[in-house]
Amino acid sequence: MPENNDLLPDSPVEGLVPTLNNTGWMTVALDEISTDFARYAGTLDDEVLDVGCAYGIATLAALEAGARVLACDIEPRHLDILAERVPEHLRGNVRCQTAVLPDVDFEPATFGAVLASRVLHFLNGADVELTVRKMHDWLKPGGRAYLVADSPYVGPWRDHAAEYERRKAAGEDWPGFIADYAQFLPPGTDPAEHPDYINPMDPDILARVCIAAGFDILEARFLRGGTANSSDRDHAGVVAVKP
Numbered sequence: 001m002p003e004n005n006d007l008l009p010d011s012p013v014e015g016l017v018p019t020l021n022n023t024g025w026m027t028v029a030l031d032e033i034s035t036d037f038a039r040y041a042g043t044l045d046d047e048v049l050d051v052g053c054a055y056g057i058a059t060l061a062a063l064e065a066g067a068r069v070l071a072c073d074i075e076p077r078h079l080d081i082l083a084e085r086v087p088e089h090l091r092g093n094v095r096c097q098t099a100v101l102p103d104v105d106f107e108p109a110t111f112g113a114v115l116a117s118r119v120l121h122f123l124n125g126a127d128v129e130l131t132v133r134k135m136h137d138w139l140k141p142g143g144r145a146y147l148v149a150d151s152p153y154v155g156p157w158r159d160h161a162a163e164y165e166r167r168k169a170a171g172e173d174w175p176g177f178i179a180d181y182a183q184f185l186p187p188g189t190d191p192a193e194h195p196d197y198i199n200p201m202d203p204d205i206l207a208r209v210c211i212a213a214g215f216d217i218l219e220a221r222f223l224r225g226g227t228a229n230s231s232d233r234d235h236a237g238v239v240a241v242k243p
């Protein structure tokens with residue numbers, strides 16, 4: 001973790017930093033797919049994209065590895081903090097831009113790699129599909145998409161895991177989708193401080209969406225979370241390549 005953590009908001013939960021816009025938490029430890037993104041990004045001359053970057057956990061790691069990064073988030077206050085956290089000598093290698101998935105557009109064949117870590121589950125199925133199709137368009141041939149989504153086995157919605165498994169066995173495309181997130185919040189929690197719906201995913205779902213968009217899959221698996229009490233199935237992760 002870089003030294004400038006004092007720029008982050010205070011957190012009541014060890015290992016997690018709250019977002020400023022009620023979209024969950026940024027982890028303070030990189031998951032394995034985000035680690036691989038940072039390492040790979042550092043080998044490229046092309047700029048890479050970190051979308052849903054929050055305060056820059058992966059952006060900072062990629063910059064330290066030698067990458068040039070476009071850091072995007074729906075919340076400009078996250079980007080202001082990220083920009084301040086970037087060490088002076090790396091500031092010329094980062095750009096920050098407010099961007100909303102799935103609406104944002106970039107020029108085709110712009111990036112060498114794209115990371116979307118723990119942001120896609122805030123989108124419904126059609127918007128996930130549109131976003132991944134756009135990512136395919138934004139990448140140069142040979143470019144890689146690194147995708148991490150919260151799984152049905154983490155968060156307050158893990159109480160719904162058996163229902164997700166039943167719907168998956170029945171062949172539903174989005175078996176983890178929960179239209180009414182508020183039902184899983186502990187008593188006394190203000191629903192206004194949480195998204196209306198949530199769309200947790202497994203590796204099969206992420207891989208299916210990537211293949212439909214034209215990607216080849218390099219790996220698809222469950223991932224451990226970044227907190228002390230995380231399980232081996234907290235997140236779904238995929239690395240995909242544009243042929």
Ligand SMILES: C[S@@+](CC[C@H](N)C(=O)[O-])C[C@H]1O[C@@H](n2cnc3c(N)ncnc32)[C@H](O)[C@@H]1O
Nearest residue numbers: 023024025026027052054074100101117118119
């Ligand atoms: C749970 S945090 C994940 C942060 C970090 N990538 C990580 O893996 O820890 C989700 C981030 O995605 C951003 N976000 C949520 N919905 C978004 C959208 N539709 N478009 C772009 N960013 C979004 C939030 O502002 C927040 O910074």
